[in-house]
Amino acid sequence: MKRNVLITGTSSGVGFESALLFAQKGYKVYATMRNLEKATELQTRAEIEKLDITILQLEVTSIESINAAVATIIEKERHIDILLNNAGAGFAKTTEQATEAEIRWVTDVNYLGVVFCTQAVLPYMRAQKSGQIITLTSVGGLVGQPFNELYCGAKFAVEGFMEGLATYVSDPFNIKISCVEPGGITTEFMKTAIGKTTVAGEFATGEYAPIFEKYRTASQKRASESTTSVYQTGLEVAKVVMNVAETENPPLRIRTSQWAEDFCRLKTQADPDGTLLVAQLKDSFL
Known part of the structure; x- marks a missing residue:
């Protein structure tokens, strides 16, 4: 019987590459995305390569959308073996200058979406006494960075959520938890981050302006160089995800470069x- 995997955010980048890679390895893939109008490239690749990929709509900021997608998979498959929490979006702006809507958005997309997708699959994994939840986080989930504090805060929250969850679902229910932590990725993710940051004139005045200019210049320099030592492709990160999925005892955390x-x-x-930390927490609390 094929293992099936639910992947969020598959219209581009790591999610797109992961959907193809899992299917090429013989998994049944449920590739989800917010906007099905962006499904053409993935659908075409699946048809050309005769891959077992089903594309579904899933908006990670909507509990109703998450639950509907999971229900569709369970109705057809009766089980979900792997959840890959991939959907996310970059954001760089000072806390002072971010709007309430932007703060809620970056938190919803990068943290609460992970929580609600995980919540949706847990009952089925618990009942079947097996499962794996792999979450694409970031080095920003471990290290706070200038002008990225809101994004990093959301990713720190994801890391804490998964760390806590791992302490009590792994042993009794055989549910494996892993966080995959890339650095820079040359995908649409970066374009989204830049688009949300470089609003014309926004940092032209004020005391933050000279500090932000240094940050922007350094970021653009790294992006233009696209050195292999810093930036990875979506496929390179997807291969790390695949290795985690096929490891018998995967780590809680793994960096990708x-x-x-x-x-x-x-x-x-x-x-x-x-x-070591998870083991210590189990000993301390359980």
Whole structure:
């Protein structure tokens, strides 16, 4: 029997590449996305390669949409083996200058969407006494960065949520929890982050302007260079996700490149993959 995987945010980037890669490896893939008008490229690839991919609508900021997608899969398959929480969006702006709507948006997309998708699949994984939840987080979930504090805050929340969840669902219910932590990715994600940041004239005045200009210049320099030491392709990150999915005892945390590893070293050197901390928490509380 094929293992089936539910992936969020598959219209581009890591989600797109993961959907193809899982299907190529023989999984039944339920590839979901907010806007089905962006499904053409994935659908075409699936048809050309004869891949077992079903595309569904799922908006991670809507509990109704999440539950409807999960219900559709359960009705057809009776089980969900892997959830890949991939959907997310970048955001860079000072806390002072971000609007209430923007703060709620970045939190909903990057944190609450993960919580509600996870909540939706847990009853089925618990009942079947097996499952795996893999979440694409970020080095920003471990290290706060200038002008990214709202995005990093959401990703820190994801890391804490998954760390806490791992302490009590892994042993009794055989549900494996992993956070995959990339650095820079050359995908639509970056374009979204830039689009949400570079509003014309927004940082032209005020005391933050010279600080932001230094940040913007450095970011653009890194992006234009696209050095392999910093930025990865969506496929490169998707391959790390696949390795996690096919590891018998996957880590709680894994960085996707040497650059990401080095960037987070001060936070991770005592317990690089999170295994020791989870064990300690189990001993302390359970």
